[in-house]
Amino acid sequence: MNLDVMKKLTYGLFVLTARDGQKDNGCIINTAVQVASEPNTISISVNKANYTHDMILKTGKFNVSILSEEAKFDTFKHFGFQSGRDVDKFAEVEISRADNGIAIIHNEQTNGYLSGKVIQSIDLGSHTLFIATVEDGEVWSDTPSTTYAYYFANIKPKPQPKPKQKGWICTICGYIYEGEVLPDDFICPVCKHPASDFQPL
Amino acid sequence: MNLDVMKKLTYGLFVLTARDGQKDNGCIINTAVQVASEPNTISISVNKANYTHDMILKTGKFNVSILSEEAKFDTFKHFGFQSGRDVDKFAEVEISRADNGIAIIHNEQTNGYLSGKVIQSIDLGSHTLFIATVEDGEVWSDTPSTTYAYYFANIKPKPQPKPKQKGWICTICGYIYEGEVLPDDFICPVCKHPASDFQPL
The missing domain is CATH 2.30.110.10 (Electron Transport, Fmn-binding Protein; Chain A)
Known part of the structure; x- marks a missing residue:
């Protein structure tokens, strides 16, 4: 899957x-x-x-x-x-x-x-x-x-993560979680999407 | 609506x-x-x-x-x-x-x-x-x-418009008279309206 x-x-x-x-x-x-x-x-x-x-x-x-x-x-x-x-x-x-x-x-x-x-x-x-x-x-x-x-292609600004920042970015809204390990049950506080929609910076 | x-x-x-x-x-x-x-x-x-x-x-x-x-x-x-x-x-x-x-x-x-x-x-x-x-x-x-x-824009073929027909259409019932000149005393054979209710195609 x-x-x-x-x-x-x-x-x-x-x-x-x-x-x-x-x-x-x-x-x-x-x-x-x-x-x-x-x-x-x-x-x-x-x-x-x-x-x-x-x-x-x-x-x-x-x-x-x-x-x-x-x-x-x-x-x-x-x-x-x-x-x-x-x-x-x-x-x-x-x-x-x-x-x-x-x-x-x-x-x-x-x-x-x-x-x-x-x-x-x-x-x-x-x-x-x-x-x-x-x-x-x-x-x-x-x-x-x-x-x-x-x-995603034309309206949403492209995320500009800081080069040395460690963390995870929500691929839906761009919210950045600061920390090396994203909890499995994390919910984006901004757009409410789950951890599976985050990727490492 | x-x-x-x-x-x-x-x-x-x-x-x-x-x-x-x-x-x-x-x-x-x-x-x-x-x-x-x-x-x-x-x-x-x-x-x-x-x-x-x-x-x-x-x-x-x-x-x-x-x-x-x-x-x-x-x-x-x-x-x-x-x-x-x-x-x-x-x-x-x-x-x-x-x-x-x-x-x-x-x-x-x-x-x-x-x-x-x-x-x-x-x-x-x-x-x-x-x-x-x-x-x-x-x-x-x-x-x-x-x-x-x-x-609809790119995959479905566009319908080909029929070549333009010459004639007159009854604005009442849609009957089509085929011919360039509609006689003044023409009566629509379908709805019986007169030539004044026809317009050119």
Whole structure:
């Protein structure tokens, strides 16, 4: 078994948003796919460590804003590399809302959005798989959707590790663990990926 | 709601294979994604009309061969445009098998494969969503995985536009009058509307 094969699967990238009471939050996900056409159904997989995960589990509703090839690294940092438990990610962001009242990211970095209503939540250990009917959606531009591969090749800055530093780098977000031995159960404090996604500096 | 937004989601393309007794079959799918990392779990969505669907529902096992940008249109035709109920798709294909005994497509058109063991099957109407633990997998090449968008832009032949026809079309019913000059007193033989409702092709 070569775990690198998991990186051969193809993904888009999305800002997943939810709203609980007056609290808005959002995170980055790479797993939004249509899983049935009749009725129109999507699935999203969300890491349980994300605050947005808990909001969707509670409210059963979410929006997916589709990031295009114009998406900037700052957007990934803003929604992906910090937690809504610690900061209000919408404090300094101009909020548009879909008909379901949940925020959407509607700017030159996105090409459309979808509104989902959860019909089933499946506990898969590290993640919950939410299956949802598509209640609304629009196309905003012809700019191609970014793929995960495009993000790594063109959007994410290349990591510049210091030459003499000893440690491990998270190949997902670039976080550096300082130390010679990375514990097997280490979880990246930034992007929540496991030790298997780290490589030595 | 603009249903075109569904086309903004990003997908790879895969040959999904199964084996029931001595019978091998395979079809093309675009939905294979990792949905949890601990334990390593994928989901695939398969249209119920596919024979491979029924085999997986029965056996609980499958392989996913990951199509690369080198994949040829003939492969899509072979596995995607005909049913294993009518033809033996593996009759003239050199079969490699993974450890689970199920066929894999291992040639210059694929860059790796995964073996899945179904842990949950979810009926979603037109499709069944299979959730599976990843039991095996290999990487075979560095050729990028094809995306659905790459397939449409570079692999699928472009439809050839028909040479422009001379004549007049009834704007009411679509009937075509073949001839350069439409008589003033012409009446559409289909919907009985007059010449004033026709326009040149």
